Amino acid sequence: MADSVSIEKLVKDLKLQVYSGEDHLKDRVVTLSDISRPGLELTGYFNYYPHERVQLFGRTEVSFTKNMTPEERLMIMRRMSVEDTPCFLISRGLEAPAEMLTAAAEVGIPVLGSSLPTTRLSSLITDYLDGQLAERRSMHGVLVDIYGLGVLITGDSGVGKSETALELVKRGHRLIADDRVDVYQQDEQTVVGEAPAILRHLLEIRGIGIIDVMNLFGAGAVRAETSISLIVNLQNWDQDKKYDRLGSDTEEQLIFDVPVPKITVPVKVGRNLAIIIEVAAMNFRARSMGYDATKTFEANLGKLIESNSDED
Template sequence: MDSPSFFVTLQQIIDEFHLENVMNYEKSNEIKVISTDVNRPGLQIVGFFDYFDNNRLQIIGKVETTYLQNLTSLQRYESFDRLFSKKIPAVIITRDLDIFPEMIEAAKKYETPILRAKDSTSRFMSSLIGYLHTWLAPRITQHGVLVEVYGEGVLILGESGVGKSETAIELVKRGHRLVADDAVEIKKVSERTLVGSAPEIIRHFIEIRGIGIIDVKKIFGMGAVKDTEKIDMIIHLELWKENKHYDRLGLVNEHTNVLGINVPSLTIPVRPGRNLAVIVEVAAMNNRQKKMGYNAAEELNQRLMEEIEKNSL
């Protein structure tokens, strides 16, 4: 999925994958990559440009190089000239292969960077696509708290003052990890996966009313924080409403839609005396158990149905 609202600079890609800047191109910070897809321009080398997306990074590997070696110098230059004239972001040569002089000539003409990677083509493309999907993923910022509890990413939502941050601190004290407090940046990295993180400026900080801002990493140690976490479930905290019916069995599976993905969710009423940290722990373990194929509510319901059927005979 391409997302023109977000971009990653070519220099960031060069730094991430330790690419060789063959032409010493100095404007890599100005080139914005906006496509999560890449292209191996085999068809374009022979002149076929229908449905060609010039926003994609172009990857040339051993197959393309072997074909180009069988062309004359003029034919190679014409191929590269056609490709570079499309104003592509960059060409990346894999396997540390040699660069054709005709490619460099065409790249200089159109001011297009040429980069080189040491990895095999398939491995490099896989890593690059994963990187682009993460950086260019659709995203929103949600007011809430994200914690990792028993390996489950739990997003805690609720009105200001309901106790989200206090619950997070109690969870950290019990050995779990804080990912984000107050503002949670949520990215849709695939059609089934949401990943949450904290904005860089407030990462590892948490606000407790009456105390103020504290640095969780400094107070509780490195093991108490995490930079990113997949969102496995959402817990909505709300002040207890006497006339509202709250689910007591758990037979109905609730979901909250975030960026087009339905995430399992619970609504937990808050009132004095309830240990929210313990409730969140149990909810996380129960959610994990459901993913592994066991549902306690359905098990109890099955037993009740069997008992009713037995007594009716």
């Protein structure tokens, strides 16, 4: 988990404009994902001023400042320019008040801008900071994007996770992370997985070594991150163990506070794991859309039993 995000990184990743304070982009950091729209503060009410948040000015706030005298604007902007204020941000490509630039420069606060509407910009920054500041956890496994679904392949070392991922990439799917997956909770229902920087786009195949998937298969074969929709656990085949044959047993694994559906696939010579996992992803999506082959089979079985009973 990152404790903070520099304003320099915020500007670079979200392609924001810098109106002033470019020399202070590295020094200023954001520690909270919450955004402040300082409506009350512009009226002079500072009892609960959240000075440690990004201060977002939209059309309403900028219009309000135009009804103030230059002296009033400068006084309010100076009260808002606290030592730990990360930055001022103005939406819709609006012009920054001169008094804001003056007060911000006195304390070394960057003033930024964006052409996006205020609501969209607020949502974009909040989501970005939520992801950057979220607690992260490393999981052993391989994360692959299959038909738009994030499938986390887990299992003991040497069971064939990376080789299966390589076959999936050859079949047109996309690699996110091999061996170690960094996961974080985006919201109450979503966990996101990504590769550590040192392992990005790389895949380890025993006997060959490290391969660069992006270099060998192109940019379309990799993806930076994805939400984890399904966990496929590869397990060496145990003849004494009974495996689910109908798919009626539902299993879940908790990642942070989010339950993620999980299936176990037994591994033995002759099984094409890539195709099995590919079909598992397709079947999971079909179930999510209301098409459940297990229920269809059970309904057909019920009809057959009823038909045989009638004949008796």
